[in-house]
Amino acid sequence: LPDAILPLLAELAGAGNLITGEPLTIRTNGYWDTSPTKAMAVVTPQTLIQLQAVLACCHQHRQAVTIQGGLTGTVRGQVAQPGEIAISLEKMSTITHFNPIDKTLIAEAGCTLQQIQEFARDRQLLLPIDIGARGSCTIGGNIATNAGGMEVLRYGMMRNHVLGLEAVLADGTLVSAMNQMKKNNTGYDLKQLFIGSEGTLGIVIKAVLQLQPLPTSRETALIACRSFTALTDVLDSAQRSLGETLTRFEIMDGDYFRAQTQPEGHRAPLADKHDWYALAEIAGYSPEGDRVQFETWLEFLLAADHAADIVIASNQKQREELWLIRENFDIAIAEKPFFLYDVSLPISAMEDYLAKLRGAIHCQWPGAKIYTLGHMADGNLHFFISPRCSGSEDELKLRADEWVYGELTAFSGSVSAEHGIGIDKKKCLHHCRSAEELQLMKSIKRLMDPYNLLNPGRIFDL
Numbered sequence: 001l002p003d004a005i006l007p008l009l010a011e012l013a014g015a016g017n018l019i020t021g022e023p024l025t026i027r028t029n030g031y032w033d034t035s036p037t038k039a040m041a042v043v044t045p046q047t048l049i050q051l052q053a054v055l056a057c058c059h060q061h062r063q064a065v066t067i068q069g070g071l072t073g074t075v076r077g078q079v080a081q082p083g084e085i086a087i088s089l090e091k092m093s094t095i096t097h098f099n100p101i102d103k104t105l106i107a108e109a110g111c112t113l114q115q116i117q118e119f120a121r122d123r124q125l126l127l128p129i130d131i132g133a134r135g136s137c138t139i140g141g142n143i144a145t146n147a148g149g150m151e152v153l154r155y156g157m158m159r160n161h162v163l164g165l166e167a168v169l170a171d172g173t174l175v176s177a178m179n180q181m182k183k184n185n186t187g188y189d190l191k192q193l194f195i196g197s198e199g200t201l202g203i204v205i206k207a208v209l210q211l212q213p214l215p216t217s218r219e220t221a222l223i224a225c226r227s228f229t230a231l232t233d234v235l236d237s238a239q240r241s242l243g244e245t246l247t248r249f250e251i252m253d254g255d256y257f258r259a260q261t262q263p264e265g266h267r268a269p270l271a272d273k274h275d276w277y278a279l280a281e282i283a284g285y286s287p288e289g290d291r292v293q294f295e296t297w298l299e300f301l302l303a304a305d306h307a308a309d310i311v312i313a314s315n316q317k318q319r320e321e322l323w324l325i326r327e328n329f330d331i332a333i334a335e336k337p338f339f340l341y342d343v344s345l346p347i348s349a350m351e352d353y354l355a356k357l358r359g360a361i362h363c364q365w366p367g368a369k370i371y372t373l374g375h376m377a378d379g380n381l382h383f384f385i386s387p388r389c390s391g392s393e394d395e396l397k398l399r400a401d402e403w404v405y406g407e408l409t410a411f412s413g414s415v416s417a418e419h420g421i422g423i424d425k426k427k428c429l430h431h432c433r434s435a436e437e438l439q440l441m442k443s444i445k446r447l448m449d450p451y452n453l454l455n456p457g458r459i460f461d462l
């Protein structure tokens with residue numbers, strides 16, 4: 001019987017760590033899909049021993065498992081399929097070590113990103129990764145998805161901040177690779193197998209994270225532009241004038257800005273008539289000098305006619321208000337359905353790509369809303385596409401996929417800049433990975449998880 005394994009798991013998981021029956025009905029698929037989970041049970045181990053025992057049992061009984069962090073992933077990797085057991089790391093959420101000299105900490109996988117950010121900030125340090133889901137997403141999920149976010153431009157993706165980690169394999173074996181140094185060329189760097197592999201090769205249980213000195217200055221401006229060309233001019237001059245203090249460069253198209261700042265939305269600090277808006281932020285260690293440098297750059301943008309209008313945040317509250325327009329998108333996506341995309345392509349190709357994509361969509365769906373936003377400096381664009389026409393949601397999504405990914409192939413773009421492949425994008429993986437690459441990925445999966453039990457059907461089917 002499929003659920004014959006449950007009494008065994010109840011014993012191995014520890015008291016109160018196996019959720020079934022009535023309590024299971026209130027567990028959902030997470031942020032993007034609040035319908036009840038289809039998992040047969042959710043296991044919430046509190047210790048490594050419990051987790052290893054649960055996995056060994058699942059391995060012995062050929063029981064498939066889904067790994068769950070904060071359930072904010074956008075490609076449904078964390079969504080349990082019928083018959084699967086979900087293993088949630090939510091009770092393994094302690095920061096166990098901190099080393100002020102090396103500026104490192106060790107966090108268990110279930111720590112939220114915000115928990116670690118705050119821990120570091122209290123010690124005048126920075127974990128330089130930030131995403132809108134910071135309050136819910138976990139460091140284990142961030143590592144498994146190699147999360148990106150708003151500061152990749154300066155500090156790189158999650159991978160850059162992980163010095164070492166521990167992971168449990170499908171059969172319960174612990175692989176400890178808790179390296180503490182930046183340099184360690186001693187054979188294969190095995191931690192990289194677990195970073196960005198979306199839980200298909202092992203369960204990350206803790207990690208050594210590299211922190212940075214906390215910047216002492218931060219300056220933010222919202223910049224309105226009349227065209228995409230002007231936007232690229234603004235980015236180019238920011239990179240030349242601000243150097244490595246440039247930490248964030250996020251863009252929003254005019255339609256997204258107007259949707260976000262409609263009367264019942266966020267306050268519009270600039271007129272909403274412009275085609276493009278950029279949020280630029282610097283962070284440094286010289287408050288007065290940084291402010292002067294930033295203002296000089298903004299003056300140049302106006303003088304050179306790269307910017308049509310600019311507003312600068314004069315305190316933290318104003319800065320937060322500006323970021324809300326970019327980050328808190330509930331208002332823009334209130335009318336369902338909407339489809340979220342995460343692609344990357346060369347900045348030089350973006351304007352052409354956007355024109356073709358908008359043309360293709362509006363030709364078939366004249367009332368569609370297409371909101372473009374994202375981390376432009378990393379070549380990463382996000383879209384929210386709302387068809388605003390009749391048809392089944394699945395069919396509409398397929399059409400939108402064809403346009404978004406079809407146009408992308410011509411520009412050698414990637415179907416996933418930072419969100420991963422999960423279940424949703426596996427049919428598109430061939431757009432940006434060769435047959436040989438896919439074959440090697442599958443061979444690694446077969447070696448590490450021969451019965452295909454960890455997050456099966458994520459990234460690819462075997």
Ligand SMILES: Cc1cc2nc3c(=O)[nH]c(=O)nc-3n(C[C@H](O)[C@H](O)[C@H](O)COP(=O)(O)OP(=O)(O)OC[C@H]3O[C@@H](n4cnc5c(N)ncnc54)[C@H](O)[C@@H]3O)c2cc1C
Pocket residue numbers: 031066067068069070071072073074076077078089109130131132133136137138139140141142143144145146147148149150198199200202203204205418419422455458
């Ligand atoms: C408002 C909002 C903004 C976002 N912004 C960004 C952004 O800017 N950049 C970005 O990259 N993403 C962004 N995301 C997506 C999401 O937050 C990230 O993918 C995040 O890293 C997922 O973490 P999680 O703990 O929620 O993982 P989950 O959603 O629970 O899981 C995601 C994947 O990781 C696997 N997994 C989770 N924990 C582990 C573990 N311990 N070991 C092995 N595998 C594991 C899961 O099985 C699943 O495949 C955003 C999401 C939201 C809701």
